[in-house]
Amino acid sequence: MIGNTIRELRKEKKMSQSELGKFIGVSQTTVTAWETGRAEPSSTFVSKLADLFNVSTDYLLGRSDSKKEPYYELTEKEKNDIAVQAEKLMDGIESGENLNFYGEPATEEQKERLLIAIQTAMEMNKRKAKKKFTPKKYRD
Incomplete structure (x- = not known):
């Protein structure tokens, strides 16, 4: 059942x-x-979930x-590069004005979640770019 898979991921x-x-x-x-x-996601959301969870x-x-989709999977180097870029982005955010949520300084947990969100978004964009620029003969 798709629901169990969504929960696990x-x-x-x-x-x-x-x-x-x-x-x-x-x-x-x-x-x-x-x-x-009780419900199933539409094809649009199945696609979004697949991108988000990298499946x-x-x-x-x-x-x-x-x-995994074999060719479009990110290499460890690509994942590491994204992690470094995300950390730099977080450093930039934190070094500017204080990072606040609802007027309160961000907690370490909030910062960690923001970092995870940034990395996930960057990984999704990288996979989409790899898919877009893969020569047709190598596409699934």
Whole structure:
């Protein structure tokens, strides 16, 4: 069931249902409905979930045991480069005016979550770029 897969992948990313919903543009109630099997995500959201969790849509839908799309998977070097870029971005944010959430200084937990969000977004963009610029003969 797709709901179980979504739950497992969300927990691997250490995300709450609310955080997942915000990332892909749905409410926490919708994520709960997907995870409990009361509803299923549309194809648009299946694609967004696959990008976010770095898995194939076939894996999400239970059509494949393979999580990855082989060529588009990021290498360890690419992941490390993204992590360095994300850290630099966070340093830049923190070195400017204080990083605040709702008028209060950001906690270490909030900063860590922001870093995870930045890295995830950067990884998604890198995979999309790799997919876009892959010569046709190498595409799936």
